[in-house]
Amino acid sequence: MALLEVTAATGLSVMAGTAVTxxxxxxxxxxxxxxxxxxxxIRGVAPxxxxxxxxxAVKQLTQGYRLRFSRALGWNITDELYALEGxxxxxxxxxxxxxxxxxFTVSYMVGFAFLLVAGPITYFLSAGRRQRHLKELLVAYMLNYAVGTVCYxxxxSYGPRNHLETVSGLMYRVYPQTQDLTAAVASNTNVFPSLHTSLSVAVVAVAWRSRRxxxxxxPVAAAVAVAVVFSTMYLGIHWLTDVVAGAALGVGSVFAAVRIVDRAESRSLTARDDTHEEPAGRAGDD
Incomplete structure (x- = not known):
C-alpha cells in the first residue's frame, strides 16, 4: 500500500510539474x-x-539475474571508495x-523524475519537426543506463548510509515509505556511478545546448539538477566519488549522443534523398 501511495504521489507531482514547465x-x-x-x-522520434x-525493459527484466551474477563475482569496491574520500x-x-x-527528499524522489520526464516533453512540444534535442537526450539516457547497468x-558498492555509522540514511529514517519505491527499481548495491547524478547532468548538458x-x-533544469545531485550525498545514498563519476558519465553521454544522432540523421537524410531521386530520362528526352 505504501508503494502505491508513494508512486502515485510522485507520479502526480511529476505530471503537474511537467505541465507547468x-x-x-x-x-x-x-x-x-x-x-x-x-x-x-511521434513518428520522427519513434526509433x-x-x-x-x-x-x-531489458534492464528491469534482467535485474534479478544481474544481481545474482554480481554477487557471485564479488567485486566489492566499497572500502576503496571510502579510502578515496573518507x-x-x-x-x-x-x-x-x-x-x-x-x-532534499522531494528533490531526490520527485525532482529527479521530473527532469527525466520534463526534458523530453519540453523538446517534443517545441517548434521544429526534426526534434534534434529530444533525440540527443533519448540517446544520452540510453548510454547512461547501459554504462550504469554494466558497472552495477x-x-x-554500498552507499555511505550502509557502510558508516557516522552517516544516517536520513530519507529512509524519516520517510521509510520512500524505500519501497527505490527498492522496486534498484538494488542498494547500485551506487557507483550515481545515475541520479549522471542523468541529471545529461539533462542539463542538453538544456545548455538548447539554451538559445x-x-x-x-535555468529550471540546472536548479533542479543541483538539488538532486546534492541530495544524493546529503541523504547518505551516494559517495562523492559516485557523484563525480556520474557527472563525467552525464557529460560524456551527451558528447557521444550528439555524434550518434549526427550520424543517424545524416544516414536518414541520405536514404531519403536516394528514395526521392529523379527518375532517369528515357532515350530522346531533353
Missing amino acids: ALLCVGPRQVSRAMTDVDER YLGAAVALL GFVAGLQDVTPEATLEF TLFI THPRWT
Whole structure:
C-alpha cells in the first residue's frame, strides 16, 4: 500500500510539474500547435523512443539475474571508495541544516523524475519537426543506463548510509515509505556511478545546448539538477566519488549522443534523398 501511495504521489507531482514547465518554457500557443501534428512528431522520434523503452525493459527484466551474477563475482569496491574520500558525506550531513531534509527528499524522489520526464516533453512540444534535442537526450539516457547497468553488474558498492555509522540514511529514517519505491527499481548495491547524478547532468548538458531556443528551460533544469545531485550525498545514498563519476558519465553521454544522432540523421537524410531521386530520362528526352 505504501508503494502505491508513494508512486502515485510522485507520479502526480511529476505530471503537474511537467505541465507547468511546458506552459512556461514552451508556451500555450506552441503546445496547442504541437497537438495538431503529434502523430508526425511521434513518428520522427519513434526509433529513438522505441530503443530507449526496449533498453529499460531489458534492464528491469534482467535485474534479478544481474544481481545474482554480481554477487557471485564479488567485486566489492566499497572500502576503496571510502579510502578515496573518507568521511566527506558524514561532514556534509553535519553542516547541512536538518530543516532542509524535506526539500532534499522531494528533490531526490520527485525532482529527479521530473527532469527525466520534463526534458523530453519540453523538446517534443517545441517548434521544429526534426526534434534534434529530444533525440540527443533519448540517446544520452540510453548510454547512461547501459554504462550504469554494466558497472552495477561488475561492482558491488554500498552507499555511505550502509557502510558508516557516522552517516544516517536520513530519507529512509524519516520517510521509510520512500524505500519501497527505490527498492522496486534498484538494488542498494547500485551506487557507483550515481545515475541520479549522471542523468541529471545529461539533462542539463542538453538544456545548455538548447539554451538559445529554450532559454527558460535551461535555468529550471540546472536548479533542479543541483538539488538532486546534492541530495544524493546529503541523504547518505551516494559517495562523492559516485557523484563525480556520474557527472563525467552525464557529460560524456551527451558528447557521444550528439555524434550518434549526427550520424543517424545524416544516414536518414541520405536514404531519403536516394528514395526521392529523379527518375532517369528515357532515350530522346531533353
